[in-house]
Amino acid sequence: MPANRFNGFTDYGIGIGLRAPHYDHILTRKPVVDWFEIISENFMIDGGRPLHILDQILEQYKLVQHGVSMYFGSAEKSNRDHLRRLKELVKRTKTPWLSDHLCWGSVDGRYTHDLLPMPYTFEAARITAQKVREVQDFLEIPVAVENVSSYAEYHVSEMTEWEFLNEVVERADCGILLDVNNIYVSSQNHSFDALTYVNSVPAERVAQIHIAGHSKYRKYILDTHDHPVIDPVWKLYERAVQRVGHTATLLEWDDSIPSFQEVHDEALKANRFLKSTVLAKAV
Amino acid sequence: MSLMELQRTMARAVMQPLTPTERMQRKAPGGGKMSAYASRFIKPNDRLTSFERLEIYNRQYWFRVLSSMIEDFPGLRAVLGERHFEEMSKAYLCENPSRSFTLRNLGSRLEAWLRKHPKWAAAKQKLALDIVRLEWADIEAFDGKAEEALRPEDLSAGAGPNLRLKLQPYIQLLDLHYPVDDLLLEVRKEDEDTDFASNAFQERRKHKRVQAVAKLKPAEIYLVVHRVDYSVYFRRVDREEYLILSALRQGKPLGKAIEIAFGKSSIAPREQASSVQGWFQNWAALGWFCRAEKKGKNH
Numbered sequence: 001m002p003a004n005r006f007n008g009f010t011d012y013g014i015g016i017g018l019r020a021p022h023y024d025h026i027l028t029r030k031p032v033v034d035w036f037e038i039i040s041e042n043f044m045i046d047g048g049r050p051l052h053i054l055d056q057i058l059e060q061y062k063l064v065q066h067g068v069s070m071y072f073g074s075a076e077k078s079n080r081d082h083l084r085r086l087k088e089l090v091k092r093t094k095t096p097w098l099s100d101h102l103c104w105g106s107v108d109g110r111y112t113h114d115l116l117p118m119p120y121t122f123e124a125a126r127i128t129a130q131k132v133r134e135v136q137d138f139l140e141i142p143v144a145v146e147n148v149s150s151y152a153e154y155h156v157s158e159m160t161e162w163e164f165l166n167e168v169v170e171r172a173d174c175g176i177l178l179d180v181n182n183i184y185v186s187s188q189n190h191s192f193d194a195l196t197y198v199n200s201v202p203a204e205r206v207a208q209i210h211i212a213g214h215s216k217y218r219k220y221i222l223d224t225h226d227h228p229v230i231d232p233v234w235k236l237y238e239r240a241v242q243r244v245g246h247t248a249t250l251l252e253w254d255d256s257i258p259s260f261q262e263v264h265d266e267a268l269k270a271n272r273f274l275k276s277t278v279l280a281k282a283v
Numbered sequence: 284m285s286l287m288e289l290q291r292t293m294a295r296a297v298m299q300p301l302t303p304t305e306r307m308q309r310k311a312p313g314g315g316k317m318s319a320y321a322s323r324f325i326k327p328n329d330r331l332t333s334f335e336r337l338e339i340y341n342r343q344y345w346f347r348v349l350s351s352m353i354e355d356f357p358g359l360r361a362v363l364g365e366r367h368f369e370e371m372s373k374a375y376l377c378e379n380p381s382r383s384f385t386l387r388n389l390g391s392r393l394e395a396w397l398r399k400h401p402k403w404a405a406a407k408q409k410l411a412l413d414i415v416r417l418e419w420a421d422i423e424a425f426d427g428k429a430e431e432a433l434r435p436e437d438l439s440a441g442a443g444p445n446l447r448l449k450l451q452p453y454i455q456l457l458d459l460h461y462p463v464d465d466l467l468l469e470v471r472k473e474d475e476d477t478d479f480a481s482n483a484f485q486e487r488r489k490h491k492r493v494q495a496v497a498k499l500k501p502a503e504i505y506l507v508v509h510r511v512d513y514s515v516y517f518r519r520v521d522r523e524e525y526l527i528l529s530a531l532r533q534g535k536p537l538g539k540a541i542e543i544a545f546g547k548s549s550i551a552p553r554e555q556a557s558s559v560q561g562w563f564q565n566w567a568a569l570g571w572f573c574r575a576e577k578k579g580k581n582h
Contacts, residue, residue, distance in 0.1 A: 041384060041385050044384075044385065045387070045426040046426060046427055046428035046452070046453075047426060047427055047428045047429045047452075047453060048424075048425050048426035048427065048429070048453065048510065048513060049425070049426075049513035049514070050426060051426075052513050069384040069385070073286075074290065075285075075286040075287040075290055076287075079384055081384075082384045104290055106384075107287070107290040107291055107294045108291065108294075109382050110294065110298070110380040110381065110382060111380070111381040111382065111383065111384060112294060112297055112298065112340075112344055112381075113344075113347055113348065113381060113386055114297070114340060114343055114344055114347065116290075116293065116297070116340065119284075119286065119289055121286070123285065123286055124286045127286055151336055151339040151340065152325050152326075152333075152336040152337060152339070152340065153325070153326045153328075153336075154289065154324055154325060154326065155323075155324060155325070155326055156284050156289065156324070189328075190328065191328065191329070219330040219331055219335075220330065220331065220339070222339075
């Protein structure tokens with residue numbers, strides 16, 4: 001199950017996000033890490049230090065691209081310059097698959113630089129799936145869409161979030177980057193059962209899993225990626241790997257970033273659950 | 284409501300400026316109450332009204348774009364003062380919302396916008412424009428394209444008045460009215476030193492900055508913003524150096540570039556040849572030149 005057509009038939013283990021505060025540590029100490037995830041947009045540039053660092057990392061590590069501004073769900077057409085630059089980067093990194101969010105963020109050429117929630121309508125599913133297909137065809141690698149954390153729901157929605165996710169991935173024939181922290185955050189903000197969500201995802205399409213921490217406020221939870229993973233999220237992760245098997249897993253830590261070792265140790269906690277899936281299979 | 288209609292409706296609200304207390308405005312885009320505007324498309328829940336749910340996104344948008352402006356233009360912030368810089372940034376972003384997939388380009392139209400709206404810098408307009416140009420040049424030089432550099436021996440082999448040399452794409456040339464390179468380096472140094480500083484220390488820093496800006500005297504300088512080992516540096520050059528490099532960038536042949544540079548030069552004619560030789564040696568050693576594309580037969 002883990003190596004599937006949505007992650008380029010790879011069998012990656014536990015990775016962490018490649019972040020600037022860790023560059024020196026990684027390049028000088030060369031720690032053992034299964035793989036790194038990069039934010040594509042940070043490297044969709046013409047030259048300079050970021051690409052120099054990237055090339056050095058590529059010499060030693062496996063790397064997967066993750067985007068934040070493709071906006072599959074935006075009603076407007078894809079940005080051609082974005083796609084061209086993304087394809088150049090894909091050639092450079094040889095990423096086996098690529099992910100971005102199931103959300104929107106731009107309209108009439110103006111960008112919010114946020115991951116805005118989709119209305120769960122059939123029209124939105126059709127438009128989004130069409131764009132995912134176009135991107136997948138243009139980049140010529142598998143694309144996985146990630147469920148986002150959200151703080152608002154729309155009157156126009158015609159289905160649940162997981163039904164919408166399933167509708168999009170079936171129509172686009174693409175993979176899923178299942179973010180169990182985002183499921184938890186949204187379940188708390190919108191009062192739905194997170195396990196129902198995890199149980200409803202087509203397991204065979206899951207290319208990768210994200211785990212992360214978040215911040216709790218009085219009336220809602222914000223997806224801040226600045227804390228360790230909490231137990232309820234690990235429970236969702238456990239259920240997800242029970243369903244999908246030993247899947248490439250990545251810890252996101254983007255703010256108040258601690259030492260490399262601390263981030264990596266937090267990510268490696270996922271081994272507790274991944275190992276049990278291997279054992280379960282062996283029995 | 285179609286997908287496009289919904290996205291336009293939400294984006295208008297999300298990109299509307301916050302109140303001075305960083306809350307969502309009570310007035311909706313185009314008039315009317317924001318609470319009614321939000322209720323039209325966003326569901327409330329048992330803890331938050333439609334207004335409050337929309338407000339989360341409105342605040343996140345402004346926190347994100349304003350942080351990006353602060354990160355990219357610390358020098359302009361020092362010149363204008365923190366509060367005035369924030370007000371200016373809001374006005375700039377209302378007229379120039381991001382049109383790029385990357386926040387890196389958020390300030391790309393700031394210089395032109397400031398020229399059109401001199402009220403924001405008022406008496407400090409020239410200084411403000413100088414520092415914005417330098418900060419934008421720094422961004423461009425940081426991740427601009429580098430091509431294979433010509434070696435010093437490549438240069439001497441082909442030298443002659445008709446030689447056309449191409450500058451590395453990442454190199455930025457600036458003619459400025461104030462020594463803003465010193466100011467920017469000072470501001471950055473303080474930012475590094477005070478990352479974890481107390482409030483009292485931050486206040487002292489602010490005061491020091493105001494003084495540093497006030498003390499800055501006009502002085503015509505010429506700068507090349509360039510890279511060495513992937514780090515960006517500001518190199519002051521003579522006026523004549525700046526003119527030669529600018530002419531070469533415009534595609535003029537070497538002979539013409541030198542002629543332009545020494546048109547109104549204070550460098551004595553007998554010293555000009557040795558100056559040019561020295562400059563080219565330095566520039567070539569720094570890898571500032573790359574091979575010019577061959578022109579087609581029709582050109």
